Amino acid sequence: RTYDFTLQASDGELVSNVDVSVSVQDVQNRSPEFQGSRTGVVHEDASIGTLVMTVKAVDGDVGNPRDVLYELIENPHEFFLVERLSGELRTARPLDREALKAGDGVVRLMVQATEINDDGSLTTDPDSSTQTMITVTIRDVNDEPPSFNRREYRTSVPENVPDGTPLAQLDMVVQDTDVGSNAMFSLSLVDSSGKFSVEPATASGSTSVSLRVARGPLDYENPNEQKFILLVVAQETMTEEKLSSTATVVVTVTDVNDNAPHFELDAYTASISEVADSGSVVATITATDRDQGALGTQGITYTLTGNGADKFSVDANSGVMTVVQCDTPGSGDCLDYETRKTYFLSLQASDNHGKEGESKSRVVPVRVTLEDANDNPPFFSRTLYTSAIEEKAPDFDPPLIVKAIDPDDVSVIMYSLVAGDPLHLFKIEPRTGRITLTNTTAGLDISDLPSDTITLTVEASDGLGSSTTDVRISVRDANNHSPRFEKS
Incomplete structure (x- = not known):
């Protein structure tokens, strides 16, 4: 730069002027200076190498300005x-507006301009470089579908929950990182069962998603309702592309104790001998429960109640009824057909191992009939029978x-003459006990008898036991002989 001026000299009276020209030679003491706009705009879908803007910086020394090189700090x-030489700012890779932390799509770049020497090397003088911030706004394009925070979700719900119950611990979030109308989407549910619903129906940007039981009840005991596989669909609503994504939801229905044990029959009957040994099986009665695990058949326990239940026991797990230990089967305090023929008992089945307040129960009546056994001997109600018969009569009158x-219903009593009739004058009907003459035509002849009184012993036997009684028969003499003279 040149400075021109006039220099005047004076002695008070005379004046002399001279023109002076001073040229100031430049030295490198100023940093580069950026010029022009420092903002740029580019679309998100711009291809690699797209020119965004041109950065311009010049050497602050104007006498002999140096060229500058550019770099991104x-x-x-x-x-x-x-x-480096032109300052052209271009895209280096595919842009993703949604990857930016800030939602405004602005990228802030730091550019440094550094002077270079005549030989092309960078200067090392700290005053020969400078930096500036430039901003590039990435304009959104619809390149992001609404997306789920997971691809698959798993949750469980108890059966029989009321309609409107939300599925717990789902933690489902859908987000569309585009902006404006590009971020508006709908939510729908692909559910062949029709038992669930999704909400909200529409959203923008980001939303939490809830699934609810819509058309219950859910029934774990139905094999088709133990597990549901649902598909949640998020789809853009205001774009031409209608980009979408899906997520799978696996819903497991858990069992609750909503079923009581079930017996196959409404009532049961069984029979057992009165002299059955202890531990003899009376009956096996089991129930089923549609629930699972301890709440179902696996957790059923059995108890027996009723008048006379102490004569029997039931296995709590298997439902097997047996005869309890007793020292005198068929008599005394044991089972005794002659004392009591039938027992009316109640068998209760309780699930969940019978936990009080936490189980369901069902009671079924059980009728146990005792079978009579030949455990009692027959006996005569009278120890002595008496009768009379006319001499020569064909039969007793009355018979x-x-x-x-x-006492045993199963016993068959058989009668026999065991003593008192050495001449076999009488016979007895084995089944009826009727005593008749052996010779009904001739009858009895008292003259042939040692006495007019005969005592018979009758035995009654049921095959195992027996007893006897006496029958005293008086023979009345008849006038059946003519007088007879004795020789003198």
Whole structure:
């Protein structure tokens, strides 16, 4: 730069002027200076190498200005590059507006301009470089579908929950990182069962998603309702492309104790011998429960109640009824058909191992009938029977019948003459106990008898036990002989 001026000299009276020209030679003491706009705009779908803007810087020394080289000092996500000589800022990779932390789409770059020597080398003088911040706004394009925070979700819900119950611990979030109308989407549910619903129906940007039971009840005991696989669909609503994404939801229905044990029959009958040994099986009665695990068949326990239940026991797990230990089967305090023929009992089945307040129960009546056994001997109600018969009569009048009693219904009493008739004058009907003459035609002849009184012993036997009674028969003499003279 040149400075021109006039220099005047004076002695008070005379004056002399001279023109002076001073040229100031420039030295390198000023940093480069940036010029022009420092903002740029680029669309998100711009191809690699797209020119965004041109950065311009000049040497602050104007006498002999140096050329400058450009470089990016700060370049978030490495989206851009700058041509070192021209300052052209171009895209270096595919842009993703949604990858930026800030939602405004602005990328802030730090550009440094450094002077170069005549030989092309960079200057090392700290005053020969400078930096400036430039901003590039990435304009959104619809390149992002609404997306789920997971591809698959799993949750469980108890059966029989009321309609409107939300599925717990789903933690489902859908987000569309585009902006404006590009971020508006709808939510729908692909559910062949029709038992669930999704909300909200529409959203923008980001939303939490809830699934609810819509058309219950859910029934774990139905094999088709133990697990549901649902598909949630998020689809843009205001774009031409209608980009969408899906997520799978696996819903497991858990069992609750909503079913009581079930017996196959409404009532049960069984029979057992009165003299059955202890531990003898009376009956096996089991119930089923549609629930699972301890709440179902696996957790059923059995108890027996009723008048006389102490004569029996039931296995709590298997439902097997048996005869309890007793020292005198068929008599005393044991089972005894002659004392009591039938027991009316109640068998209760309780699930969940019978936990009080936490189980369901069902009771079924059980009728146990005792089978009679031949465990009692027959006995005569009378220890002595008496009768009379006319001499020469063909039969007793009235008929002579002995009767024994056997408490056992199964017993068959057989009668026999065991003593008192060495001449075999009488016979007895084995089944009826009727005593008749052996010779009904001739009858009895008292003259042939040692006495007019005959005592018979009758035995009654049921095959195992027996008893006897006496039958005293008086023979009345008849006038059946003519007088007879004795020789003198």
